[in-house]
Amino acid sequence: MLEAEKADQYKENCIKKYDENVERYIFTYDKDYEGYPGNQKRFDIIRDLIRRHSPQRVLYIGCGACVPMALLIKEFGCEMFGIDFSKKMVEQGRKVLKEHGLNPELVQIGDIENMDTLPDGVFDFVIAVGVFTHLYDDNKAMSNLNKKLKNGGILVVEFRNELFSCYSFNTFSYDFILNTLLAGVDLPQEFGMKVDHFFKERFGILADEKIAPKSTYLKNGIIKKFHNPLNICEVIERWNFCWKENYFYHFHVLPPQFETVNPDLFKKLSLYIEDPTNWRGHIMASAFVSEAEKIQNI
Ligand SMILES: C[S@@+](CC[C@H](N)C(=O)[O-])C[C@H]1O[C@@H](n2cnc3c(N)ncnc32)[C@H](O)[C@@H]1O
Numbered sequence: 001m002l003e004a005e006k007a008d009q010y011k012e013n014c015i016k017k018y019d020e021n022v023e024r025y026i027f028t029y030d031k032d033y034e035g036y037p038g039n040q041k042r043f044d045i046i047r048d049l050i051r052r053h054s055p056q057r058v059l060y061i062g063c064g065a066c067v068p069m070a071l072l073i074k075e076f077g078c079e080m081f082g083i084d085f086s087k088k089m090v091e092q093g094r095k096v097l098k099e100h101g102l103n104p105e106l107v108q109i110g111d112i113e114n115m116d117t118l119p120d121g122v123f124d125f126v127i128a129v130g131v132f133t134h135l136y137d138d139n140k141a142m143s144n145l146n147k148k149l150k151n152g153g154i155l156v157v158e159f160r161n162e163l164f165s166c167y168s169f170n171t172f173s174y175d176f177i178l179n180t181l182l183a184g185v186d187l188p189q190e191f192g193m194k195v196d197h198f199f200k201e202r203f204g205i206l207a208d209e210k211i212a213p214k215s216t217y218l219k220n221g222i223i224k225k226f227h228n229p230l231n232i233c234e235v236i237e238r239w240n241f242c243w244k245e246n247y248f249y250h251f252h253v254l255p256p257q258f259e260t261v262n263p264d265l266f267k268k269l270s271l272y273i274e275d276p277t278n279w280r281g282h283i284m285a286s287a288f289v290s291e292a293e294k295i296q297n298i
Contacts, residue, residue: 058123070099133226147297179214229290248284
């Protein structure tokens, strides 16, 4: 269970984790990267959206070490500013921008939840990647996104897919089914224990293990929460955006436990079914990107 008073500590832990993983994020875009190219698939989705909307002025929140940002500026020639709350990411990002012959000052340290740290002015396209999964509460960030976009501007936000829990057959599945799908359903004690036992057995969880609601949202002191693609429009539209579409990425051809059985085959078959607009993404993809249009100021 997440505790509000620990929200600042969760954020500190998250910044530290990103500070320590700068090289790893850069490597995921390398042509020699042999892991699943989830970040590259996400990049392709964002690139298609930029191509479709031809924005003039873009804000990229959670830009990391600026590898995708530099490629997008070079391909589309739009004005683009990046912010990231990890100092090490920003330091590396400045080097990457410089290597591409771009102004290193285009990236600054900033936090989506702190309006004073976001660049001045409004934008006609705002991207937020790897950000909402770590927030204790979405409201401040959504409100800031509304303020940073002009009317008619496009919002592109990445989320981790809560419904993937239906296909992962592990602790996440137990938490999702018992604590979210069955939320508010009051079973008589003996019946409830049978149900609990049924799911624990299927998902390989010890009978006496306690899994509190949403406890799977916290790992090593870092929030890693999920959003549901079937009702994300409600979250987004509460902040005066009109939700348009979800695009799924990082497909899993089988539950993740099968990855170690034959990693190459798992990757090959997952890439084969990877398709951002296929309905299977709701269940088989671990993440998605939502596209929305700002309709009015809050
Ligand atoms: C998954 S990484 C993606 C980096 C980059 N977009 C890429 O594709 O290589 C997410 C980035 O978001 C940053 N981030 C997470 N939460 C943030 C927040 N509240 N404000 C600003 N940046 C944040 C992290 O420091 C990290 O660099």
